[in-house]
Amino acid sequence: MNLPWGAFGExxxxxxxxxxxxxxxxxFTIGTAEVVVTQPRLxxxxxxxxxxxxxxxxxxxxxxxxxxxxxxxxxxxxxxDDEIIPVHRDENRVSVLDALRxxxxxSDSSELRNRALQVxxxxxxxxxxxxxxx
Numbered sequence: 824m825n826l827p828w829g830a831f832g833e834x835x836x837x838x839x840x841x842x843x844x845x846x847x848x849x850x851f852t853i854g855t856a857e858v859v860v861t862q863p864r865l866x867x868x869x870x871x872x873x874x875x876x877x878x879x880x881x882x883x884x885x886x887x888x889x890x891x892x893x894x895x896x897x898x899x900x901x902x903x904d905d906e907i908i909p910v911h912r913d914e915n916r917v918s919v920l921d922a923l924r925x926x927x928x929x930s931d932s933s934e935l936r937n938r939a940l941q942v943x944x945x946x947x948x949x950x951x952x953x954x955x956x957x
Contacts, residue, residue, distance in 0.1 A: 835901075837907060842923065846912065847891075847942045847945050854899055857895075859896055860893060862919075862945065863920075864892055891919045913943075917935065925956070
């Protein structure tokens with residue numbers, strides 16, 4: 824099945840930014856804007872409705888290719904085919920996939936959770952969740 828860009832509700836469609844390699848707190852420039860990764864993206868029930876399938880959310884999560892949310896640090900112009908350039912790698916090295924696994928209770932690593940809690944740009948809701956997992 825060929826899907827058009829944005830079929831999963833994404834605002835940016837990228838290539839080369841795998842959830843296993845991109846970390847929470849990593850910063851990038853896109854065009855003249857600067858953004859930072861704050862949390863994995865989670866699918867909602869609307870995906871089931873859009874694709875008229877009861878298992879779409881489950882399948883999306885099972886793929887572990889959920890994407891991630893970016894916070895805008897510096898507004899700017901972003902256009903099609905703009906290069907996404909890493910400008911800072913977070914020293915805690917908690918990948919988007921690691922954070923997703925903590926969220927799904929697939930990892931009970933207190934060391935990983937503690938590193939996640941050290942990430943400055945971890946979103947408040949995920950910070951609260953990880954803090955309560957002890």
